Amino acid sequence: MKLDSKTPEGSLAEKWTKYRGSMNLVAPNNKRRLDVIVVGTGLAGASAASTLGELGYNVKAFTFHDSPRRAHSIAAQGGINAAKNYQNDGDSIYRLFYDTIKGGDYRSRESNVHRLAECSTEIIDQAVAQGVPFAREYGGLLANRSFGGVQVSRTFYARGQTGQQLLIGAYSGLSRQIALGKVKMHNRHEMLDVVIVDGKARGIITRNLLTGKLEKHAAHCVVLATGGYGNVFYLSTNAMGSNVSAAWRAVKKGALMANPCYTQIHPTCIPVSGEYQSKLTLMSESLRNDGRVWVPNKLDDAKAIQQGQKTAQELKEEDRDYYLERRYPAFGNLVPRDVASRAAKTATDEGKGVVKTGLGVYLDFAAAIERYGKSTAHTKGISNPSSAQIKELGEEVVSQKYGNLFQMYEKITGENPYKSPMKIYPAVHYTMGGLWVDYNLETNIPGLFALGEANFSDHGANRLGASALMQGLADGYFVIPYTIGQFLSNEIRTPQISNESPEFITAEKETRARLDHLIDTNGNQSVESFHRKLGKIMWEYCGMSRNAEGLQKGIKMIQDLREEFKKDVFVPGVVEEFNPELEKATRVADFLEMGEVMMRDALDRNESCGGHFREEYVSSDGEAERNDEEYTYVAAWEWLENGKPQVHKEELKFENVELKTRSYK
Amino acid sequence: MQLTLKVWRQKNNKAEGKFEFHKIQAEEHMSFLEMLDVLNEKIVSEKKEPVAFEHDCREGICGSCSMVINGRPHGPQAGTTTCQLHMRAYKSGDTITIEPFRATSFPVIKDLVVDRSSFDNIIQAGGYISVNTGQAVDGNAIPVNRDDASDAFDSAACIGCGACVAACPNGSAMLFTSAKINHLEKLPQGKIEHNTRVKNMIKQMDKEGFGKCSNVGACGVECPKEIPMDNIAAMNRSYLTSVFTKE
Amino acid sequence: MRWITEFLTSSIGKKLVMSLTGLFLISFLIVHLLGNLQLLISDNGKSFNIYAHFMSTNPLIKVISIGLYAGILLHAIQGILIALQNKKAKGSKYAVNTNANGSWISKNMALLGTFILFFLCVHMGDFWYKVKFTDTLEMITYPGVDYQVKDVFKRVAVAFENIWIVIIYLVGLVALGLHLIHGFQSAFTSLGLQHKKYTPIINIIGILFSVGISLAYAVIPLIMYFSKLSNY
Known part of the structure; x- marks a missing residue:
């Protein structure tokens, strides 16, 4: 099979603009006669469904959740990247493009990634207009922070719940289209098959999860925005319901699954505590800004800690191995996710793990607490502060920065991370692979599109932090509304698709x-x-x-x-x-x-x-x-x-x- | 630890429900839902139907969990969803009563699963800013006061779980509705449609059959995102203003 | 004009009615107390009876009293209707009941209100009805006053010689106090009058007022009962 990416001609920076300007259009009166099925209502699905509805298509949207607002996009913590260069620190569309390509270890498609970087700026504007309460500076302008492995501040955020706020934004837009009658929402409906008629995707079979009855839904084309397949590992940071079925059903009907082996393992998750464990909880990457990762130097110490006979605090500095700082002096604790995860595995494979199962390493804030404590004491003019004073002042600063994460850690583990170091271990977090799509986000089955984590196109072999939200929304708000026209413009003479064929x-x-x-x-x-x-x-x-x-x-x-x-x-x-x-x-x-x-x-x-x-x-x-x-x-x-x-x-x-x-x- | 669970079982909306008792062995590091997983594995191994309960993200943000534990939505801990509640909050020998969220507008679907689509209907009545994709001006074109953005976030933190309704002795949805209204009202972008939004959302809320608020405050106490009852007062004010001063 | 009916039948409209009638009744409580404290003046009921006469004959007071009756009825009927609607909206109750998330008082306003209404019937039947619609009260003239007045004071004094009536009043006043503890601040919330700075002050005033006014009312039957005892 010849895979044609349909990448438009022209220089990288102009491809998308030129292509967008010369694409086939569907006239408003024809849009009214065309039906589109959107499966999934996360960031990609909800943004696509609402935008297609706004354009005038008849959209039928499906989710297996009881409400579109529950999709797992909601759990993204850190933020969303955009090449706004509001911080005047030298960011640009090209730089975001380059960082993403490099971060993906040169295994993604240049043209798609550049388009993603171009769309990133519009996403922020759109989200602000929808009422997403992004963090602001005192002057009222948007705040940014920096994120894993890049040298500019381009991450926009809403406390530690950026995904939730963006999803609520997309969900509210979707709700508006539902109220206007342009989107027909099917909650608690799970897609169990895609229907191909004369080589084109023309509908889906769903199961109404309330009644269990099967339903046949027909449309001129089908858009899958059904997320990733990380739950194949059973334990992952994905939601319990996240699954591969929609995408896999498409594969069974002839679609291709691209790069399925690219799995992102996030280095800072709370370790497994027992056989009953049902899912893993992520602790934000931002913690590695101040936390130091280490394991004991000696196997005996590790064993004693595993058996609960020793505690982290009892180990002297020289008995600790800050292995990330040792192995990667230039980036230290802030190496990219894949590198940090593998290093943790190496350490625990040597038997130096620090939890009962042996699968865990320390993330220690003691040094940060002391550093912040001393500098706060200095600013407050306290001379010769006692170590207790330093600790108290330091803990205050750390609590301001990571308070809610520390609280969450304590809720889950029952341990106070201010007193003893956090224990963390890598866990499956995101899947870069997905349905193969061309530049139009269309799979090799005509009329079948895939957006967001469900496709493979933008992150190569490794995804950078704060890029998943960006990709989902870029695909849904700014790519598919245009590129779907390339397919549908040829369908204006096709009458309504019957679901009785x-x-x-x-x-x-x-x-x-x-x-x-x-x-x-x-x-x-x-x-x-x-x-x-x-x-x-x-x-x-x-x-x-x-x-x-x-x-x-x-x-x-x-x-x-x-x-x-x-x-x-x-x-x-x-x-x-x-x-x-x-x-x-x-x-x-x-x-x-x-x-x-x-x-x-x-x-x-x-x-x-x-x-x-x-x-x-x-x-x-x-x-x-x-x-x-x-x-x-x-x-x-x-x-x-x-x-x-x-x-x-x-x-x-x-x-x-x-x-x-x-x-x- | 050895626990006795008193779990609500109800085949469907039409069937009568009743409590079922189960003895179970749990560990303190389990989450409450993992404890229920263990129960269900046991029930399935006996070839019976497991207890249906709603859950998804299991990290306190999706708002799926919908159970009342010993009379309290999401259990005893403040600011904690059921999925974040861990068994160390209980001790061996405890009897735990687990019921579904109860309110006429949240009909039981099965066991502990309830239908919360009335919340979607309230949002569809106006819980949005009418802006089409592509119409937006630059994100920094309209500065937003930092405190306003923060206040907006405090209200926007709502996860739509419905604990407020479940906790309210009147089955009222005022906290949910007011949180959404205030989130948008605090932002300049949301102010434009504020008056019609308030009226339409409250009208829909009433239509869904939710009860009337009598300022008990249980909603704010049980809200896993600790959204305060002030939101309700602010919505009352908005509503009165919009009814009496606007067309 | 449809907006008025729409507003009044909306949940917040109904709350507003409860809140405004509630505040109106609170203001009445203050006036009523000031008048009744004259029962404690040791002039054998002269000032109280003159005051009672004024209250039952002054045309302006008559008009206001109609408003008062309407207020009581509206507050009571609306309250009962809302309670019934809320019961329906709640559907079934939980097997485990807890007050960990809200006070017993706030969850039982309708119960307390019904009790107060019942007490009010007793109270009005005892005095208001007898004063207005029967001739059972003696007429009395005071030196310096050129008209006859009904001896309401005596009726009150006689009533409060009965320990059971005193107890009924005390219980009724406890219910009133509890109802007010929640009702006072709740009225402000329903009106949307909430502010981080002022609400705590309103809440404190509400509690002080509720306790204070109930105590002040309770003092009347107590003093009258015990002063009678000491007279024997």
Whole structure:
């Protein structure tokens, strides 16, 4: 299969402007006659649905949540990047573009990333106009902060709840279109299949989660904004409901899954506390500005700490290994996420972990508390402050900066992080891979689009902090409203799509059979137990570091687990009722296939880049080693009937940046 | 720790509900929802139907959890959603009563799951700023007072969980509605439509069948985002002003 | 004009009615207390009876009193209707009841209000009805006053010789005090009069007023009962 990215001609900076100005348009009277289905109502979905509604299309929006406002975009903490250069610190669209390409370890498409940087500025304007309460300076202008690995302040934020505020903004815009009748909202509807008619995506099969009944929804095209697949690992920072099913159903109908092995592991999450653990909680990246990461130097000390016989405070300075500062003196504790995560793994692999399970490292604020305490004492004119005074003053400053995060940590762990260091460990956070899309965000199936985390296009092998919100909103507000016209302008003569065509009826029947099979299996193991097992396999063999042997083993294990699932899963209740266990079962069934594709992709990519670290491809000093000669391409996987995924490649051409090795030493 | 759970079971909206008792072994580091996961695993292993409860992000921001624990929405801790509540708040031997949010406008769907779409309807009645994509001026074109932005955020922190309604002995949605109105009112962009917004949202709130506020204040106490009741007074003022002074 | 009905039937409109009638009744409580404290002047009821005569004959007072009755009725009926609507809006109750999130008083305003209404009926039946609609009271003339007045004082004095009536009054006044503790500040909130600086002051005044006025009223039957006792 030839993958055509449909990147427009012209210089990088002018591509989008020129393309936008010469794209096919759909006249207002025709828009009224065209139906668009949008699945998912997170940042990308809600912004797309409302904007398409404003333009005049008839939009049908779907979410499995009880309200569009609950999508997991809501949990993003840190902020959203935009190349506004309000701080006059030398930021520009090109610089944001460059940082994103480099941060992505040179595995993303130049044209898409540049467009993202261009749209970033408009997003802020739009959000402000919608009433998003961004942080402000005393003069009333927008405040910025800096974020992981970049040298400018371009991150806009609303305390630690930027995602929530942006989503509420998009949700309110969507609500307005619902009230105006331009968007028909379907809450508690889960997409279970996409329907292809004459080679084009023309609708979806959904299950009404309240009644359990299947429904056929037809439209001229289908937009998927259904998020990432991090929950394949069972334990991740994703919401419990986040799943791959919509995207995976598209793959089963011929769409391609691109770069599935690129998984972002976030270094600062609260460690697993027991077997019952259901999800992991992120502690914002901003903590690494002041926290120092360390483990004990001696194995004996580590063991004593793990068994609760020693505490962190009892260890002298010389018995501590501040390994990030030691290994990466230039960036220290602020190395990018993938680097920090791998370093934590190295330390715990050596047996130096500091929690019961051995999987945790310290994030220590004692030095910051002392530093801030001393400087505050100085400003307050206290001469010869006592150490207790210094501590008190320092804790005050730290509390002002990170108070709510410290509070959250204490709520979850029951430990006071002012008194003893936080314990953290890396956890799955974001998936850079996703449905393969061209410049129009259209998959290889005509009329099927993918936005936000559900597509693969902008973050390459590693995503920078505060870029996910930017991408979701850029796709929804400023890209798809234009590029969808490229497809729909050819559909103005197509009458309303019937949902009674044989394709719809077959798809519904197949879906029904899948659901019946899950219920009828009537085995002995719960859906949850399969999901946990899958997660363990994924984490073990396709987690922070991978090797060929492990991946081969993992693939086999997933295949076996899939067979076991088919034979022995137990789903209580019936199809036609509110049945959360059945919902979980359909999602886990899809994860069981997706997991294998991820492993195959990881096995196929014989290099280390970004979120994909292969133990065989390491430089002499233990750093990730890319292979630009052979692997500067997008791996887009096709799921074949025989269950053997096949890879298709889209070469990545870098005409504007030079490929370099990332170094943080 | 050994706990006795007294859980509300209700097949659907039409069926009668009743309490079901379960003995369960929990650990102090579990979150409340993880404790329910353990319960459900046990129920499923007996090939019975697990307790349906709503949850998603499990980090206190999506607003999905909707249960009342020993008479209090989201349990005993201030500023904490059910998913952030951990079992160390309980001791071995405790009996914990778990019920769904109760209000006529939040009908029970199953067990602990309730229908909160009335909140969406209130937002659709005017909880937005009428601006189309692409119309916006530059983000810094209109300065916003720093304190106003901060106040707006305090109201905007609402996660739409409905604990306010669940806590209110009158089943009133005044805190939810007022938080949204005040969030937008505090910002210059939101002031333009303020008068019509207040009237329309309150009209819709009444239409949804929510009760009338009698200033009990339980909403503010139980709000997991600690949104204060001042919002209600501010909305009353806005409403009276808009009714008596504007067309 | 539709806006008026729309407003009055809206939830906030209804609250406004409760708030304004409540504040009006509070102002009446003050006036009523000032008049009744004359019961404690030891002139054998002269000033009180003259005051009572004035209150029942002055045309302006008559007009105001109609407003008062309307206010009481509106406050009571509206209050009961709202309580019923709220009960319906709440649907079923929780198995575990807690006052951890709100005071018992604030959650039981309708109960307290109904009790007060009941007390009011007793109170008015005892005095107001007897003064206005029966001839059971003696007529009395005072030196220097050129008209006859009803001896309401005696009626009051006789009533408060009965310990049970005194107890009913005391209980009624406790209910009133509790009702006011929430009602006073609640009226301001309903009017939208809330301010970070002034609301705490209003709340303190509200509590002082509620306790103070109930105590002041309670003093009357108590003193009258015990002074009678000491007379024997």
